[in-house]
Amino acid sequence: MEFKERDIISLKDFSRAEIDYILDTASIMEPIAHSGSDLLSGKILATLFFEPSTRTRLSFESAMHRLGGSTIGFGEVESSSVKKGENLADTMRVVECYADIIVVRHPLEGAARLAAEFASVPVINGGSGAEEHPTQALLDLYTIKKEKGKIDGLKIALVGDLRYGRTVHSLAYALSLYEVNLFFVSPEMLCMRREVLEDIKEKICVIEKDKLDDIIGDVDVLYMTRIQKERFPEVADYAKVRGSYRVDLKLLENARENMILLHPLPRVEEIAPEVDDTIHARYFQQVWNGIVTRMGLLALIMGKIE
Amino acid sequence: MEFKERDIISLKDFSRAEIDYILDTASIMEPIAHSGSDLLSGKILATLFFEPSTRTRLSFESAMHRLGGSTIGFGEVESSSVKKGENLADTMRVVECYADIIVVRHPLEGAARLAAEFASVPVINGGSGAEEHPTQALLDLYTIKKEKGKIDGLKIALVGDLRYGRTVHSLAYALSLYEVNLFFVSPEMLCMRREVLEDIKEKICVIEKDKLDDIIGDVDVLYMTRIQKERFPEVADYAKVRGSYRVDLKLLENARENMILLHPLPRVEEIAPEVDDTIHARYFQQVWNGIVTRMGLLALIMGKIE
């Protein structure tokens, strides 16, 4: 399987076998993440965040440092300088001289793919537009496999903002490569985009619901997402749905005992703090899993693991 | 003495013996700071500065690099995302996956302690609210001991903004563990907070003054602080005291020959540039001492020196 010099733009570019291979590599990284390594010594990772995301940026930087590499980059740019694709093209052709691998986060759809086309070094999509966040989806899959021992055969609910959340789009697609039952749970105005839904329904069973209560007793994995204020055209629209999708101890009384609760973070009100200490909570473990998943990706792309 | 995995939130958590041990460790770091080291190779320091402070952040980063470690972090955050303790809690539980040790600087009182409670990795307070700045106080103590050979027996004046300055609160407390005579010199509206004063007076002799002239001939250590405009509710209040506490060559004519002059920096007008070349000035040496003190702390907390 060939990952060397490969771009990671969308999980749609990868087969199930390839995704499984990435997850296996992440698993190999667990002890290395603790001990440190010089696998990528002398290599430089550039993190170009045209849209701020402290968590994703620090996660990649931590992964690179644990592999013995260095990092350079920026965490924010004034929108003026990133409007034109032409500028992004030049930026990539400059930064490819500075670094061996580049992570790009960008507010526009398609920007990461465009960036990859212009750069001669491999590019990882650190989140672009509302569509793709492939490394988040990979760490989600890794968490499910690590916690449940498998992905096939599970019943998994994706809950919250399924329309604007970039995380759930990448994850829903990735899960459609496995034999799972999916529940999409959202208020109607935030339901999964039709094109994504149709695409996935061709491969696996998907049921749409609008209440958490309807599915809480049935699922092995409950994947919550934040309902982001900034995605709504009108504040009033946000007020209507805010807080309708909230996990607390009362709701969890009806959950399966071994149901695991995931969230890409940051959470606002959709998971009550009281839930953090329950046997269901795995959202902080996801953060660690993000480190090892990204370590695995970096090692594969740099050709240090085959 | 056990420092491994310990948080450094307030000097009130430490005995005199422990503080002396930290100062001795800082001393051991002097040659290592020049030669470089791989003592913390593979370790990651996160600097989370919710309030900008280039000096303190760069000092910690420099200390970490000299020990062979890596750094990640951010230097500023929009206030919106740090308002709620709940958010800080989640941030710490995320960043503890990215780093082996975390420095937090935060505008709110108590934020560093809260951060430490939520993080499973050790947390160092890089300045919180107007109350605490323990690593600054440690480097001040280290400077005094290095320059005067001892702390006990000295006459030390803390001058300027004793009300709002976080540095003097930590330092005054730390000095109260030694057998010193303290002078607090400030305009009345910036006098040392009563609760701090009472606490310290139980242990050592403290004299309050409102003129530099009154004490300049008596002290071994003159510790100046900046009178910060932004601490004043009214600009007019600032105008009244601005410049009243200023060290220049004329004032120093009455100083003891071996009196040393300290300042946490940045200074504005409270020390005239002409003073920089006198035998009294030690404020730039403090900067270097900050590196070795922080190196010592990092090495102790990571369990690499016992």
Added chain:
Amino acid sequence: MEFKERDIISLKDFSRAEIDYILDTASIMEPIAHSGSDLLSGKILATLFFEPSTRTRLSFESAMHRLGGSTIGFGEVESSSVKKGENLADTMRVVECYADIIVVRHPLEGAARLAAEFASVPVINGGSGAEEHPTQALLDLYTIKKEKGKIDGLKIALVGDLRYGRTVHSLAYALSLYEVNLFFVSPEMLCMRREVLEDIKEKICVIEKDKLDDIIGDVDVLYMTRIQKERFPEVADYAKVRGSYRVDLKLLENARENMILLHPLPRVEEIAPEVDDTIHARYFQQVWNGIVTRMGLLALIMGKIE
């Protein structure tokens, strides 16, 4: 030849022999830039960018990492804290404790030289005011020498904003040390400053033109620069000249076959994207050459190459 501990503020401080030596050292760095090195292991570079410049900052950081060193610094400061030379002096005396070498970028003329005077560690000018950008000029020279095999005997045109562009001032001076024919091509209101012109004319042949067409068939090197909107007092003045100096395929029909086209980047409209794939374009190679040139400088200044 002695470079150890030397400041790099202006190319006027260097002889032709010294500049040639720097270019030769850059050449030695080419394989090391690819393989990585531990030549500056344990050393710390501080990048103090009082004015944002992502490209120059990342270039220095990449150079330092490729030599095995570490970096600290900041990429932007509110203008308020950098107004007074006094403050810059203190900043330098602080940062010299944190780092072994310091790169300063500053909006004011003379700031880099002032910074170097106050710092006890070597300072590199990363661009100051509208006058100097010595490392850009060095990488430009390196590119010309690498591509053409020599500098002496060439006909070189500097085009665009010759009045406000800091790059062309440093480069024009440096080229005057070689036996070249220079063309200065600009709109009248952006013509080369008289004092620079007089200085250079004493040493080499300079011809001023105001049309690209007049010189396109005669030159070996065409050095384009951006006409920066922010340099104009009036927007209307900018509108008049914007786009008058543009290289496209049509213009290149009249160019010599082995003419090379350079640009310090970022470009806006002065080089059409269609030109990127022509045999003339070398502006992205300049970026790489910037890495090896800066590596060479860092190694020389730190005394690791003699």
